[in-house]
Structures are given as C-alpha cells and as structure tokens.
Amino acid sequence: MPTPTEPPRTAQGGGRVLIALVGVVFAVLLIGVGGYLWLSKDSPGGPTALGGPFTLENGAGKTVTDRDFRGRYVLVYFGYTFCPDVCPTTLNAVADAMDKLGPKAERVTPVFITVDPKRDTPAVVQQYAAAFGPRIVGLTGTPEQIANVAKEFRVYYAEHRTGPGPNDYTMDHSSILYLMGPDGRFIAPVRADQSGDEMAAALARLIS
Ligand code: NI
Numbered sequence: 001m002p003t004p005t006e007p008p009r010t011a012q013g014g015g016r017v018l019i020a021l022v023g024v025v026f027a028v029l030l031i032g033v034g035g036y037l038w039l040s041k042d043s044p045g046g047p048t049a050l051g052g053p054f055t056l057e058n059g060a061g062k063t064v065t066d067r068d069f070r071g072r073y074v075l076v077y078f079g080y081t082f083c084p085d086v087c088p089t090t091l092n093a094v095a096d097a098m099d100k101l102g103p104k105a106e107r108v109t110p111v112f113i114t115v116d117p118k119r120d121t122p123a124v125v126q127q128y129a130a131a132f133g134p135r136i137v138g139l140t141g142t143p144e145q146i147a148n149v150a151k152e153f154r155v156y157y158a159e160h161r162t163g164p165g166p167n168d169y170t171m172d173h174s175s176i177l178y179l180m181g182p183d184g185r186f187i188a189p190v191r192a193d194q195s196g197d198e199m200a201a202a203l204a205r206l207i208s
Contacts (some may be wrong), residue, residue, distance in 0.1 A: 008118040050186035054149040056141040073108040076178040078155045080116035080171045088191020095133030096196020098136035104207045110136045
C-alpha cells in the first residue's frame with residue numbers, strides 16, 4: 001500500500017477525511033484492476049494456477065469441499081454480506097448473467113465466499129446469496145478456513161475499523177470473479193465491474 005499523502009497542516013477535519021476516503025477508494029480500485037490484469041496474464045505453462053482444495057460450510061452448517069463441485073463450472077466471488085456497494089452490485093450482475101447465459105447456465109454454480117466469517121454465519125451468507133439468485137451458493141467457515149481459501153485464490157481482505165463497537169467495521173476486499181472448470185482447475189478471471197449482459201457474454205466464451 002502506498003503511504004497516503006500528508007494533508008496540508010491547515011486542512012480541516014472534513015478535508016482530511018475526504019482525502020483519506022479518496023485514498024481508500026483509489027487503493028481498492030488499484031487492487032481490483034491490478035489483480036485482474038495480473039490474473040489475465042498468461043504464463044508460459046498456461047493460465048496462472050489458482051484455487052485449490054478447500055473446506056468450508058454451506059448454509060445448513062454442513063461441510064463443503066472443492067470436490068463437491070466437480071463436474072460443474074464454478075464462478076467464485078469473495079465478499080461479505082454487510083458490503084455497502086461492491087458485493088451487491090456484483091451479485092446482481094452475476095444473477096443477471098445467469099439469467100442471460102441460456103442453457104450453459106445449467107452447468108454453472110456461482111459461489112459467494114464470505115471474508116467476514118465473524119458476522120456471516122452459514123444461514124446469513126446463504127440467505128444473502130440466494131436473495132440475488134436462487135442458483136447462488138453462499139459459503140462461510142472458520143476464520144482459518146476462510147484465510148486458507150482466500151490465500152489459494154490470492155484474495156486480499158482486511159478489516160477496516162469504523163468505530164469502537166464490535167460491529168463497527170467494514171472489510172476491504174479484492175473484487176474479481178474466478179471461473180473454475182468442471183475438473184476444479186482455474187480457467188480465467190471474470191471482471192466483476194461489468195453488466196450482467198457483458199458477464200454473460202464473457203462466460204459464454206469461456207464455457208465450452
Ligand atoms: Ni464487497
């Protein structure tokens with residue numbers, strides 16, 4: 001992370017807050033765009049190896065592993081249910097893309113993995129995901145399980161305090177969709193900041 005520029009000593013509190021906010025927004029954008037460009041770069045051996053074995057919990061509190069999704073395309077997204085903007089926008093686009101993908105959508109399971117396991121219990125994350133579209137699966141886990149799966153997908157996330165209370169925080173997180181193949185292997189990143197139509201077109205090209 002770049003060190004934020006020191007505001008002028010004469011700046012008012014509001015100015016400082018604004019400068020800090022602009023800095024945070026800019027940093028999140030950089031993480032998203034940079035991560036996407038980096039993932040899109042083909043290495044000589046093929047697409048960047050990404051993902052791997054994971055163990056998480058579904059909406060019923062039952063254990064789910066990566067193997068449970070074999071035979072299906074999986075569109076993975078990391079976020080959290082208290083997200084004020086980016087996650088709901090992305091999940092709306094994913095649901096829209098599923099509607100517009102046609103028969104190929106039958107072979108895709110969108111998976112929403114929370115980076116906020118403290119607040120996102122199994123029931124909460126599943127209810128949230130399903131509210132966007134019935135096909136979307138919400139997963140959570142222990143903080144260690146979330147840390148492991150995020151590491152495998154090279155997802156950045158961090159708690160950002162907004163006050164002294166236990167729930168006074170937001171989560172900074174990278175915002176990229178990952179398309180995994182029926183064999184569990186990473187196929188390609190899919191941009192999260194596009195419309196459902198654009199996302200459907202991108203998925204249609206990637207799904208055989
Ligand atoms: Ni979010």
